[in-house]
Amino acid sequence: MNRQIFNRQVFNRTRRAMAAALLAGAALCAAAPAAVADDSAPSEAGTSFRTATPVKLGEQATAQGSTGDYLYWQFPAGAGQQVTATATVTLPEASVRSGSATWQIDLFDGLRRRQACASGEPAKRVSRTDATVTLTCTLRTVRPWAERWSNDPLPGAYYLRLTTTDAPATDFGTPVRADVKATAKDAGGAQAGGGELGAPLHAAAVAEPDGGWNGSWWSDRWAWTVGGAVLAALAAVGGYTLTRHPHRR
Known part of the structure; x- marks a missing residue:
């Protein structure tokens, strides 16, 4: 396997890992609750706690x-x-x-x-x-x-x-x-x-x-978790690229 083919394979692995991590993050963000507007707003106030x-x-x-x-x-x-x-x-x-x-x-x-x-x-x-x-x-x-x-x-x-x-x-x-x-x-x-x-x-x-x-299941902990997963995937692929040498015939 020559170096050009090896580098292309590493690039493809990196791209797939990043795409999977980003898709996971997008899915979590999409699942976070969103506020919904209501057109029928109140037009009066109560005069005590009981009638609030x-x-x-x-x-x-x-x-x-x-x-x-x-x-x-x-x-x-x-x-x-x-x-x-x-x-x-x-x-x-x-x-x-x-x-x-x-x-x-x-x-x-x-x-x-x-x-x-x-x-x-x-x-x-x-x-x-x-x-x-x-x-x-x-x-x-x-x-x-x-x-x-x-x-x-x-x-x-x-x-x-x-x-x-x-x-x-x-x-x-x-x-x-x-x-x-x-x-x-x-x-x-x-x-x-x-x-x-x-x-x-x-x-x-x-x-x-x-x-x-x-409280909702969603919090900024999920954002940090997803971000950490992306960085870990990139670090793993980068380390693999730096340490692995292509086999020569």
């Missing part, structure tokens, strides 16, 4: 309300997800407002325990002339389980409450519009494991997330 309006992740909800009202929505969150809630309030005309006020969103879990924001601006003070205000809150990553004494976020329903504080009494009752959305991203394999919650926390009114309450 269910909203799907990624769905834009709207509501008409009044300054001084408490507006409530609820959405699902599964293990391994990091949820960001956003609320934009369209304020009354400056001519009907007496002064500045602070708008605020609060997030609660299914047990109605207030959850701290890991990042974002959950409260802002607006002046009399401001037309809108946008509030954000990113929760800590939802855990698959937690000790009874902890306040860790767990899979289940989460409540978003929107209201204003310290507004002039004469401004109470003036009309406002609220646009809210909750989105989630996978925090990755580093946040997985450690146990599993038997049932979601009071989640009867909201739909189960695409990846399930206890």
